[in-house]
Amino acid sequence: MSKGLYQFHWDCGRMGEVNGLFITTQEQVDKVVGNDVHFGEILGKHSDVYGTVEANEIKKLDVSSGVCDVLEKAVGRATISGYNPIDTYNEWLEDNKEEEEDDE
Secondary structure (H helix, E strand, O other), rough: OOOOEEEEEEHHHHHHHHEHHHHHHEHHHHOOOOOOOEOOOOOOOOOOEEEEHHHHHHEEEEEHHOOOOOOOHOOOOEEEEEOHHHHHHHHHHHHHHHHHHHHE
């Protein structure tokens, strides 16, 4: 599946906003939508930012796959700026997998 450039936005009220610009596949976006992500204290001490990612909070931007390749190569990673809910969700999955293995 081809990669695209996606924009993430959460309005956290008076605490602020969480934004991100990242490169991923639609399959990965579909995996995180409807699931909880936990960013921690990214908006300041005691902010504890978490919630369920909704489909309207991740928007695919209209750019060619060549632009995605150039950006990813220039930055050296898939997250161009801000916060990537997919990375956060995948880290959570890995942490829980390790905890389950420890419980066995």
